[in-house]
Amino acid sequence: PTETTAYTIVSLQDANNCLSDNNTGVATITVQVGAPIAAGDISGNESVCQGAEAIEYSITQVENATTYTWSYSGDGATINGSGTTITMDFASDATSGQLIVSPSNSCGDGLASTPLTITLNAIPDFAGLIEGEDLVCAGDVAVRYSIDAIENADEYVWEFSNADVELNGSTNSITIDFYPEAVSGALTVYATNSCGDGGISADYNITVQTQ
Numbered sequence: 001p002t003e004t005t006a007y008t009i010v011s012l013q014d015a016n017n018c019l020s021d022n023n024t025g026v027a028t029i030t031v032q033v034g035a036p037i038a039a040g041d042i043s044g045n046e047s048v049c050q051g052a053e054a055i056e057y058s059i060t061q062v063e064n065a066t067t068y069t070w071s072y073s074g075d076g077a078t079i080n081g082s083g084t085t086i087t088m089d090f091a092s093d094a095t096s097g098q099l100i101v102s103p104s105n106s107c108g109d110g111l112a113s114t115p116l117t118i119t120l121n122a123i124p125d126f127a128g129l130i131e132g133e134d135l136v137c138a139g140d141v142a143v144r145y146s147i148d149a150i151e152n153a154d155e156y157v158w159e160f161s162n163a164d165v166e167l168n169g170s171t172n173s174i175t176i177d178f179y180p181e182a183v184s185g186a187l188t189v190y191a192t193n194s195c196g197d198g199g200i201s202a203d204y205n206i207t208v209q210t211q
Helices: none
Strands: 005-009 025-029 047-049 055-058 067-072 077-080 085-090 097-105 116-121 135-137 143-146 155-160 165-168 173-178 185-193 204-209
Touching: 067 077, 155 165, 155 173
Parallel strands: 047 116, 135 204
Antiparallel strands: 005 025, 055 085, 067 097, 077 085, 097 116, 143 173, 155 185, 165 173, 185 204
């Protein structure tokens, strides 16, 4: 047979070729299918933030497969589940890698999926020391302040502790316009990206002198 089939026993023949019709029952012949076919492509996010949790990945059901084995080549990742859909948790220091899945059954293994490359993205580093004029006059304009470029930064957020100034720019170098009524305060900066905010700089105190 080509599939699992149940047969009804109507008679038995012993070693002496004697038939008996007093024995009845059912004999089931189980037919194992072949090994699974190849796994398809994995669906899921290819760009992930370090520290992200419950990120879902899946493939379509593989013909003849009863078990799915998932593996990831990077460090700091936990795979949850073993079916056609899993989730992954990434540690704060997780590294980029490739995710694959292999289907199998009792007859053997199917071909593994094409690897899915997952890129891990970090939040920006801490901001360094601010450089610029620490003594200005009220009414000064286009006074420049800067820090060294921060790794993984998409944007820089500058803040001054007092009002009556205008901050111009969102990179690692900005200018400040000090209005005539401006007063002394502290300048800070931190970097941000799609994964979060980096550590804020130390206060950079600016003394504003009146005209």
